[in-house]
Each structure stands twice: as C-alpha cells, then as structure tokens.
Amino acid sequence: MDSHDPVRTAEPRPGVLLVTLNRPHVRNAIDRALAHAMDTALTRLEEDPCLDVGILTGAGGHFCSGMDLKAFPAEGVPLVADRGLAGLTRARGRKPLIAAVEGAAVAGGFELALACDLITAADTAFFALPEVARGLIAAEGGAIRLPGRIPYHVAMEMLLTAAPLTAPDAARYGLVNHLTPQGEALEAALTLAERIQTHSRDAVHITKQIVQDTRGLDDHTAYTVQNPLSTPVFTTTNATEGATAFTEKRPPAWHR
Known part of the structure; x- marks a missing residue:
C-alpha cells in the first residue's frame, strides 16, 4: 500500500x-x-x-x-x-x-x-x-x-x-x-x-445488532425486536461450549 x-x-x-x-x-x-x-x-x-x-x-x-x-x-x-x-x-x-x-x-x-x-x-x-x-x-x-x-x-x-x-x-x-x-x-x-x-463471535455480533435495533424503543417493543435475534443463540454450539467450559474451568474453544 x-x-x-x-x-x-x-x-x-x-x-x-x-x-x-x-x-x-x-x-x-x-x-x-x-x-x-x-x-x-x-x-x-x-x-x-x-x-x-x-x-x-x-x-x-x-x-x-x-x-x-x-x-x-x-x-x-x-x-x-x-x-x-x-x-x-x-x-x-x-x-x-x-x-x-x-x-x-x-x-x-x-x-x-x-x-x-x-x-x-x-x-x-x-x-x-x-x-x-x-x-x-x-x-x-x-x-x-x-x-x-x-x-x-x-x-x-x-x-x-x-x-x-x-x-x-x-x-x-x-x-x-x-x-x-x-x-x-x-x-x-x-x-x-x-x-x-476472546468471546464468541456470533454472540458479539448479535449483541451489537440488538443494541443497534432497540435503541430508543420502549421495553415491550425492544423485547419483540430482540427475541428473534437472541433466541437462536441459546441453541448454538458456542452456547453449549461456553457453558461446558465454565463448568470444566477451562477457556472455551469457540466454533468460528
């Protein structure tokens, strides 16, 4: 360059x-x-x-x-x-x-x-x-x-x-x-x-999107917008890995 x-x-x-x-x-x-x-x-x-x-x-x-x-x-x-x-x-x-x-x-x-x-x-x-x-x-x-x-x-x-x-x-x-x-x-x-x-990439991305999409909304509307974004995250491989790593007292091995 x-x-x-x-x-x-x-x-x-x-x-x-x-x-x-x-x-x-x-x-x-x-x-x-x-x-x-x-x-x-x-x-x-x-x-x-x-x-x-x-x-x-x-x-x-x-x-x-x-x-x-x-x-x-x-x-x-x-x-x-x-x-x-x-x-x-x-x-x-x-x-x-x-x-x-x-x-x-x-x-x-x-x-x-x-x-x-x-x-x-x-x-x-x-x-x-x-x-x-x-x-x-x-x-x-x-x-x-x-x-x-x-x-x-x-x-x-x-x-x-x-x-x-x-x-x-x-x-x-x-x-x-x-x-x-x-x-x-x-x-x-x-x-x-x-x-x-050091954190889950998909969790970071969705967290940022939720903040962007819900700013200025009342709580009820914000949850309505958030739920379709956040709910699938709880069923991902990374969510399971995060919980397992915490239980086993080791750093998580995130799926990229």
Whole structure:
C-alpha cells in the first residue's frame, strides 16, 4: 500500500483490522478520495471472515478534523451511498469498531468517533462540533448521538457554541472508555480488541445488532425486536461450549 494513500490498512494482530486516516498535512480531513477509501476498508472488515474487530485512528498525531472545507465547494459532503460520512456514520456494521483518538477529533471527525462502538483517547486529545461556526450542521450523527452520550446541557453547549471537550472530561462523562497517556490510545484499543476476540463471535455480533435495533424503543417493543435475534443463540454450539467450559474451568474453544 502506498504511503500516500488517503487511508492505510494493516493487521497488527490476527483478526484485527487497523484503519488509519492518512492525510496528516490537513489533520486527516475527509475529502471524497478518503471517504471512498475508508468505505472500502470498512467493507473489507465486514466481509472478511478472518477479521473480528476494526480500529479506526489517524496519522500524524491527530484523529480527524472533519470534512475538508477546501474540497467542500467542489465535492460537497463526502458521503458514501446510504452509509453516511466516509461510509461510517449511517452504516450498520456487524463487527465491533474502536476509535483510537489522539489530538483533534473535530466536526465530522468527532462524528466518526461517535459512530464507533468504543473509544480510547489520549489525555491530550479533544473533541468538538464547530459546525455552527461555519454555517453548517453536525448532521452526520453529532446532533443526534451526542446528547444521548453525555449530559444534555454539556452536549448542547458543544453543539450551539462550538465549545471543545477535553478527553479527560469526555472520560469523566463516560464518552471515552479508556484514557491513556499521549501516544498510547492505539495500544489501549488493541487491548480492547483482544478482549473482544476472546468471546464468541456470533454472540458479539448479535449483541451489537440488538443494541443497534432497540435503541430508543420502549421495553415491550425492544423485547419483540430482540427475541428473534437472541433466541437462536441459546441453541448454538458456542452456547453449549461456553457453558461446558465454565463448568470444566477451562477457556472455551469457540466454533468460528
């Protein structure tokens, strides 16, 4: 893969796909080329049976500064089909995706992180949604997701005043799973990926789907949606293996 490609992929450990946004000269701002390259990488994550977990990070000490405003007048918003910004913000991937954030995660870059399932961040990182200052809207998940992830009034201050949120404050509000020293967010993400990989793949996938499909529903409706997804899991080979391994006090040997 060319070092100048807008997105680089690697497999730092078996079953883990590392997707690195690679436009460090513009803090990994998203233009159309990067968006399509990232969509290709996420499609690979979903379709390759040997891959279990994805990690999204940025090159050059920053996660992502959002949409490339210089490219915007000519290219428009870099959406990919019905999958949203860079093929992620409106997608419904089965496999867990972890954001490893160093430096700035701003505007669309923050929306990419919000679309991930877990977030690790360096204690020097920061998040912001400054769209209103540019005459724009945080329309790729910022205005929808953020008020449900942190206290409402904190989210509204970010959305309406463009105020940034430091990673330590984001961790205090529960938005960041693991706060690390500068330069160590990726290692923390790899540790989370390894922990996910020790569990049954089908149980992980169905758990994520249930969360996606039932958010915002009342309990009765949520169970109605969940039951057809969860009930078959209890009759799988892996369910039997999990129970047997627990009884025999040994690690499970999952069927892949």
